[in-house]
Amino acid sequence: MQVVAGVDLGGTAVNYTLVNREEQFLIEGLCEHPALAKQGPEVCLRQIEDGLKIAAEKSDVLFSEIVAVGLDTPGPASAAGLLSAKGSTNFVHPKWAGFDIREGLAQRLGKPVSYLNDGNAGALWGHFTIFGAHGKETSVSVVIGTGLGGGVILDGNVVKGRKGFGGELGHVLIPYQSIVGIGGLTPECNCGRTGDLESLCSLTAIEKSFLPFFLPRYPGHDLGKLGDLHHAAKLVRGLADKGDVLCREIFRVQAHALGLFFDEMVNTFDPDALLVGGGALETSPEFQSWFLEEIRKGMPTQREEQADIPIYLMPNGDTAGARGAAIEALKLARQGGLA
Numbered sequence: 046m047q048v049v050a051g052v053d054l055g056g057t058a059v060n061y062t063l064v065n066r067e068e069q070f071l072i073e074g075l076c077e078h079p080a081l082a083k084q085g086p087e088v089c090l091r092q093i094e095d096g097l098k099i100a101a102e103k104s105d106v107l108f109s110e111i112v113a114v115g116l117d118t119p120g121p122a123s124a125a126g127l128l129s130a131k132g133s134t135n136f137v138h139p140k141w142a143g144f145d146i147r148e149g150l151a152q153r154l155g156k157p158v159s160y161l162n163d164g165n166a167g168a169l170w171g172h173f174t175i176f177g178a179h180g181k182e183t184s185v186s187v188v189i190g191t192g193l194g195g196g197v198i199l200d201g202n203v204v205k206g207r208k209g210f211g212g213e214l215g216h217v218l219i220p221y222q223s224i225v226g227i228g229g230l231t232p233e234c235n236c237g238r239t240g241d242l243e244s245l246c247s248l249t250a251i252e253k254s255f256l257p258f259f260l261p262r263y264p265g266h267d268l269g270k271l272g273d274l275h276h277a278a279k280l281v282r283g284l285a286d287k288g289d290v291l292c293r294e295i296f297r298v299q300a301h302a303l304g305l306f307f308d309e310m311v312n313t314f315d316p317d318a319l320l321v322g323g324g325a326l327e328t329s330p331e332f333q334s335w336f337l338e339e340i341r342k343g344m345p346t347q348r349e350e351q352a353d354i355p356i357y358l359m360p361n362g363d364t365a366g367a368r369g370a371a372i373e374a375l376k377l378a379r380q381g382g383l384a
């Protein structure tokens with residue numbers, strides 16, 4: 046048997062998956078091992094290898110049967126897996142600066158390794174769940190969490206970009222001024238931009254922009270009494286799901302912002318599908334369908350041919366990175382790009 050592994054290196058854990066040539070995943074849920082990125086490349090890569098051997102053993106796969114490995118990590122990194130020379134929040138040890146993590150892991154394992162950043166890996170997984178790994182379809186995926194991640198799959202392939210910043214959808218500017226009900230709001234993003242998608246559509250946006258804007262308009266609201274915006278922001282999703290008017294309004298604005306963004310994507314790529322997922326949508330099915338409807342309401346009128354563009358909910362958040370990374374390795378192995 047020949048299989049391909051997916052390795053998702055996060056801040057605190059490495060998550061593994063294994064997939065065979067029939068595109069069947071051999072690991073059901075999460076298969077985790079602690080991440081030791083803080084201790085530098087050498088310790089971290091050895092840790093990844095140890096965990097991969099455990100994952101293989103648990104799945105009755107010999108280590109030698111793993112023919113290729115897909116790795117994903119948080120960025121910033123080049124399209125080929127060269128970590129930023131300026132460092133990043135997840136790779137603080139000085140030896141990580143400018144480190145070629147893809148090549149480092151390939152040498153450690155003695156196997157070919159492909160690389161994606163975590164946003165693009167998640168997007169590829171979402172795309173796969175709809176179209177499989179063989180198709181030539183185009184999709185745009187948005188993952189709403191603390192920030193906003195995602196990616197673009199063009200004709201079946203991940204758009205990585207010249208410097209590895211392809212699919213950095215959170216920092217695309219949108220014409221937010223056209224959203225009804227937020228006149229006077231200036232949404233600032235941590236990246237320094239005003240009015241990009243992440244500045245409107247993220248947990249951070251709820252804390253930094255929406256609660257300070259909306260709470261004075263709803264005097265006596267429970268969230269205002271907390272006196273702690275960071276804590277209050279985390280409660281907004283659950284309250285919105287239960288029908289709280291203020292919190293629903295925040296999610297309506299976020300959905301309409303997404304609608305404006307998706308409209309830009311429809312006109313840029315004419316994609317086969319749009320996908321949305323992440324912590325923001327870990328809610329009841331009723332809330333999820335309301336949110337998807339609101340996204341559509343937020344989209345300017347589409348051409349008749351494009352108006353039926355499907356908008357899907359992305360499945361399976363925790364394993365998305367590892368599974369997307371595995372699909373990338375499987376695709377490259379098939380094309381002979383990982384020999």
Ligand SMILES: [Zn+2]
Nearest residue numbers: 216234236241
């Ligand atoms: Zn930004």
